[in-house]
Amino acid sequence: MLCALGVAAPLMLSSLVLHLARAALHPGCLKVSDILSCSNLGLEQVPKQLPATAATLDFNHNHLVRLEEGSFAGLPHLVTLRLAHNQLSDLSPGTFRNTSSLRHLDLSSNQLYKVDNFYFQELAGMEELLLFNNHIVRVESNALISLVNLRKAYLSHNRLTDFPFFSIQEHSHPFLVTLDLSSNRMPKLPLEDIAALPVSVQSGLFLHNNSLICECAMYVMFKRWEQKGFNSVKDYREEHTCLVYGEPRASVQFLEHTRFFENCSIKLPGLLVETESTLQVYAGESALLECQTSLKGRHLTFQWVSPHQEFIVPPGNNNTMRMYANGSLEILATRVEDSGVYWCMVLDRQQSRNETREVNVTVIMRHHEVEPFNTGFTTLLGCVVSLVLVLMYLYLTPCRCWCRKQAPPATPSPANECSAQSSILTPTPPATTEGPGRKVSNNKHVVFLEPIKEAQNGRPRDALASEHPKLHALRSDADSVTSVFSDTTIVP
Numbered sequence: 001m002l003c004a005l006g007v008a009a010p011l012m013l014s015s016l017v018l019h020l021a022r023a024a025l026h027p028g029c030l031k032v033s034d035i036l037s038c039s040n041l042g043l044e045q046v047p048k049q050l051p052a053t054a055a056t057l058d059f060n061h062n063h064l065v066r067l068e069e070g071s072f073a074g075l076p077h078l079v080t081l082r083l084a085h086n087q088l089s090d091l092s093p094g095t096f097r098n099t100s101s102l103r104h105l106d107l108s109s110n111q112l113y114k115v116d117n118f119y120f121q122e123l124a125g126m127e128e129l130l131l132f133n134n135h136i137v138r139v140e141s142n143a144l145i146s147l148v149n150l151r152k153a154y155l156s157h158n159r160l161t162d163f164p165f166f167s168i169q170e171h172s173h174p175f176l177v178t179l180d181l182s183s184n185r186m187p188k189l190p191l192e193d194i195a196a197l198p199v200s201v202q203s204g205l206f207l208h209n210n211s212l213i214c215e216c217a218m219y220v221m222f223k224r225w226e227q228k229g230f231n232s233v234k235d236y237r238e239e240h241t242c243l244v245y246g247e248p249r250a251s252v253q254f255l256e257h258t259r260f261f262e263n264c265s266i267k268l269p270g271l272l273v274e275t276e277s278t279l280q281v282y283a284g285e286s287a288l289l290e291c292q293t294s295l296k297g298r299h300l301t302f303q304w305v306s307p308h309q310e311f312i313v314p315p316g317n318n319n320t321m322r323m324y325a326n327g328s329l330e331i332l333a334t335r336v337e338d339s340g341v342y343w344c345m346v347l348d349r350q351q352s353r354n355e356t357r358e359v360n361v362t363v364i365m366r367h368h369e370v371e372p373f374n375t376g377f378t379t380l381l382g383c384v385v386s387l388v389l390v391l392m393y394l395y396l397t398p399c400r401c402w403c404r405k406q407a408p409p410a411t412p413s414p415a416n417e418c419s420a421q422s423s424i425l426t427p428t429p430p431a432t433t434e435g436p437g438r439k440v441s442n443n444k445h446v447v448f449l450e451p452i453k454e455a456q457n458g459r460p461r462d463a464l465a466s467e468h469p470k471l472h473a474l475r476s477d478a479d480s481v482t483s484v485f486s487d488t489t490i491v492p
Contacts, residue, residue: 025050046067050074054078057072062085065089067091068092069092072096073097081099083107087110096122096123098122100123108133108134109133116143124148133157136160138160144167153179155179160185162186168197179204179205183210189207199341203230203309209236214254231309242254277357284366287330287338289330289344301346301348336365342359
């Protein structure tokens with residue numbers, strides 16, 4: 001009995017706590033597994049009692065004005081917190097106390113006007129921070145210093161006129177690959193501080209749609225980024241504008257219209273200078289990328305970043321890449337889409353030192369040479385063509401007059417029986433003196449020769465024709481056809 005009571009007491013207590021927590025929640029909140037959604041309910045403050053098992057809290061589209069100290073304490077599994085589209089203008093110290101497990105924080109579309117040093121100092125595990133579409137005019141120099149695991153930070157569509165780039169270093173933010181500062185009001189950029197940023201940060205630094213004043217140094221930096229194929233420039237090429245002489249109405253798309261910078265030859269010392277190497281490989285072959293570094297010791301940590309902003313750590317990714325203990329990266333079977341710039345980051349946490357190396361990989365398709373024609377094949381082809389031509393000559397030759405079917409003559413006739421020869425190839429026929437009785441007309445293009453009266457079997461042809469008039473008509477028709485269509489002269 002006592003044992004049963006000992007087991008039932010904790011169950012009753014946890015049930016009571018759960019009941020009180022549900023009673024403290026707004027009735028419109030939706031609890032699904034480890035997700036609590038209280039969006040678009042007109043809430044003016046965060047509920048006091050939140051389920052301890054919650055991993056995702058959604059308070060978007062409410063009327064939250066202030067967050068109290070420890071508003072999210074006691075939530076050891078909290079990973080994602082969404083507070084977008086509220087009316088938050090400031091954060092109290094200790095707002096995120098005891099929420100070290102938080103990875104994604106969305107404070108976008110609020111009314112924050114600054115980012116203080118203490119805002120995120122408890123969020124060492126933060127990976128993604130969304131602060132876009134606020135009224136932020138200033139970011140304190142140490143506001144992001146404690147976010148050592150930060151990968152992406154979005155501060156676009158604010159009112160920033162500058163940013164503490166010097167606070168972003170390889171040893172302080174080794175995983176940062178995206179820093180969005182676009183659509184702000186920055187007139188000038190600290191180019192030397194930007195040049196000191198890790199290459200992985202430079203490739204993901206978005207600065208388009210600012211109020212930049214046109215300068216050669218600024219143009220050289222962005223042009224260099226474009227040549228390197230950085231997505232921050234390539235994907236927003238037309239939105240990179242600057243003001244000529246600082247005149248707001250003289251905005252120029254300086255990557256599209258380069259004539260304004262034809263005389264620029266300035267190069268800042270150390271600007272975008274990185275140790276880099278180039279590697280060319282045929283598609284399908286393996287490629288070994290060396291991560292050369294001057295750092296020594298047993299406490300080195302190696303990490304690669306692919307052209308697609310993918311982090312690669314030992315032992316590799318997706319069975320396509322293999323990473324070794326010395327930091328080398330092997331691409332097992334290269335593809336054309338594997339081309340691009342790979343960054344190797346070496347970190348010595350013991351001495352707080354780091355280095356970055358860049359390897360530009362180009363994957364080339366192998367072009368197979370076209371083999372010349374085989375001699376036997378060409379001989380066979382020539383024979384076939386010759387045979388076809390011979391057959392065409394034999395069976396497709398136009399039929400001449402001699403192959404036409406003619407009515408058989410009534411009686412055999414001599415070989416020189418054909419008469420009435422004609423010529424239509426010459427305008428004036430040649431003089432003819434063959435035989436008596438031939439009459440030639442010099443004013444005709446076609447010459448008709450009168451038939452010669454010959455005897456056949458002792459009888460004149462005229463007499464034979466008078467006896468057989470049909471035979472005479474048939475001979476006249478045959479002679480006429482021969483005269484017109486014959487291409488050789490028949491000598492009687």
